[in-house]
Amino acid sequence: MAEPTARLLDLTRSLRRVGRVATGVDRVELAYLAHLLTGDAPLYGVARTALGYVLLDRAGMQGFRDRLEGRVPWGRADLVSRLPRGRTAALTRAESDLRRMARGRCLPSGLPSLLARHLPPGFAYLNVGHSNLTDRVLGAVKKARGRITVLIHDVIPLEYPAYQRPGTVAPFRAKIDRVAAQADLIIYNSQDTRRRSEAQMRGRIPPAVVAHLGLDLPLPDDGELPPGLTPKSPYFVVVGTIEPRKNHDFLLDLWQQMGADAPLLLICGARGWNNRAVFDRLDQLPPDGPVREFSGLSDPGLAALVQGAAGMLFPSHAEGFGLPPAEALSLGSRVLCNDLPVLREVLGDKAVYAATTEPYSWIRTIEEWTASPPDPRPAKTFNAPTWAEHFKTVLKST
Structure with a gap:
């Protein structure tokens, strides 16, 4: 494939998530923003706002990144941003700043003209956040003689619809159908995701490349934890949004079976959706009991x-990549996880695998790790995938 004349990164997800803790998909879009800003090739960003689209040049993208990472404060919300109701103050300020920094802007119907006016034919549109994949956007890119590259993180909504928010499965189905029909290239974060995604495509299967995601590990700092949180005795952690796919109820069952001898379990993550039974169980936990819930912790x-921790536990029913256990291994922690093909692909032989249909295997490992805490200076034997490797694979193809 010929080198693109310019790259256009969709930043809609990053815009919509302003003011929230970044999740795995959010962090991928931010990694693309950071990496593309280091290059010299012509670079633009596009984002969908409440009233239309904004187009950023390299300087505008750097300004957006500086605000996302806290180096520059967000400005005041303008009148246009305050007109639509039901939006957060953080989002209204962010949209206002993007309009102030924009190279161009338009109402929805004007997107094809906006792209054709500012980008040369042969540009590459990159969408790595699962947002803004609409007929309008993909059609506008084609009309402006651009190429479409999409990163698919997973197709879990189609494989496990019962785990999703109400009303989200059909739109996701339509999104995958659009991508299959119109993408010039698909990036997959794992071979397993590629296999599962292509199985869900009806008709055309676009060309593809597989590139594992890189890891951006923060420097651990227990001074960032709430006072008294760092446990003195061996403890376990589970990290991720508390939603049905992550299978927290399995761990609650294990801790109930272990009873008074159970070690401390720290559940770290925001509450999600479709999980009222688990929320009710968490609400009934004593504050000083063996299971405790925390959200909003800094990276x-x-x-x-x-x-x-004595180990990270990861009983998830399904994953597209599995960032939390990969990050845990990179930090030197032990990992016990569900026996999923994608986790074996990414983690190799560095994790311990046990099917969630075998709860006693989990209990036995937890008891063994409780009795033998890891070295306080853990040996990092896991060769984590890097963003440099990811972009070396991806950018030569787009």
């Missing part, structure tokens, strides 16, 4: 907690 604080 350095969470890294310190993971690094000091």
